[in-house]
Amino acid sequence: MSRLRNVFRCSRCGLAVHFDYFGQKPPFNKAIVLLEEAYILKDPFAPDDQHLTLGGHCSLCKDPVCVGQLCSLFYTKRFCLSCVKARIDEFPDEIKKEVEGKDIDAIQKFD
Ligand SMILES: [Zn+2]
Ligand SMILES: [Zn+2]
Structure with missing residues (x-):
């Protein structure tokens, strides 16, 4: 089936x-509370309590974004890089430096 x-x-x-799960408290690992509501995949190659974080929602535009370096970053909350770029002046220098080093418009599309 x-x-x-x-x-x-x-x-x-x-x-x-x-x-496998969306939220902050994966049911398959009671010890974990995530920093954000995230899309979680149980790691099929690891022991039961392992998981992978696939992505979450941008806290500004609410779009789903993966944790890929060219897609989003986590700074107290998750932000997609489009929003980070649009509001770069509101982020601290360490984030500015990180984003400026990336050619985020040259993102490789999967589809
Ligand atoms: Zn966004
Ligand atoms: Zn992505």
Whole structure:
């Protein structure tokens, strides 16, 4: 019997992968409370309590974005790089430096 799996799709790069859980407290690891509501995939190659964070939602535009370096960054909350670039003056110097080093418009699209 096949089961429909939930699919997380990054709004920037188009990466589409299934996820097991969305939220802050993965039910398969009670010890973990995430810093954000995130799309979580249980790691099929690791022991039970391992998981991968696939992405979350930009706290400004609410778009789903993956954790890829050209897609989003986490600075107290998750921000997509489009929003970071649009409001770069509101971010501290360390973030500015990080973003300026990236050619974020040359993002590789998956689709
Ligand atoms: Zn992405
Ligand atoms: Zn955004």
